Amino acid sequence: MSDDDLTEAAAAIRRGEAVVYPTETVYGMGADATNPDAIEHVFEIKGRSRDKPLSAGFPDVDAALEYVVADETEEAFMRRFLPGPVTVVVERRDTLSDVLVDGRRRVGVRVPDHELARDLFRAAETPVTATSANRSGTGSITHPSQLSDEIRDAVAVVLDGGTTPGTESTVVDPGRGVVHRRGAMADEIEAWLEAND
Numbered sequence: 001m002s003d004d005d006l007t008e009a010a011a012a013i014r015r016g017e018a019v020v021y022p023t024e025t026v027y028g029m030g031a032d033a034t035n036p037d038a039i040e041h042v043f044e045i046k047g048r049s050r051d052k053p054l055s056a057g058f059p060d061v062d063a064a065l066e067y068v069v070a071d072e073t074e075e076a077f078m079r080r081f082l083p084g085p086v087t088v089v090v091e092r093r094d095t096l097s098d099v100l101v102d103g104r105r106r107v108g109v110r111v112p113d114h115e116l117a118r119d120l121f122r123a124a125e126t127p128v129t130a131t132s133a134n135r136s137g138t139g140s141i142t143h144p145s146q147l148s149d150e151i152r153d154a155v156a157v158v159l160d161g162g163t164t165p166g167t168e169s170t171v172v173d174p175g176r177g178v179v180h181r182r183g184a185m186a187d188e189i190e191a192w193l194e195a196n197d
Helices: 003-014 036-046 061-065 072-081 115-124 149-154 186-195
Strands: 019-021 028-030 055-057 086-092 106-110 128-132 170-173 178-181
Touching: 003 019, 003 115, 019 115, 028 036, 028 115, 036 128, 036 149, 061 072, 072 086, 072 186, 115 128, 170 186, 178 186
Parallel strands: 055 106, 086 170
Antiparallel strands: 019 028, 028 128, 055 128, 086 106, 170 178
């Protein structure tokens, strides 16, 4: 994996194409989360139903707060657990495409605890879709060698970061105190929610 690969992947995202990148959980599929056509392309590649929202990835919490609205509790939660294997559900601003979340007001925010993923998001200079790099209904990808030919052919660049742990992120709505999916750090997250209720 070279700097050229990263530059090429970021340029592909800006052009509206999709790329595959590693995170601290599984491999993700990234496209410009403000571009409806790019998001549609991700849904098509994955064979994913449009009513299953995609999350948006950011290099840091401050970058995320430019695209979402977080109250005091939500921001405190984000600053405590991000970067990390957590998807934080908060209200989106209109700069994130309706297509991302099927018109819903809330969106999942990811700031991966993975340097290469965050470098990609920074270089792309736009929020990037954060969804697993697999066809819907099939297992998550923990190494580029597991990518289907179908996905490999459909994306512009695959960033190889070696093997990822494979544990899914915990999906949590801290403003409502709801854990939608238990994954990495779930016990710690639930303890925080209880303490800050």
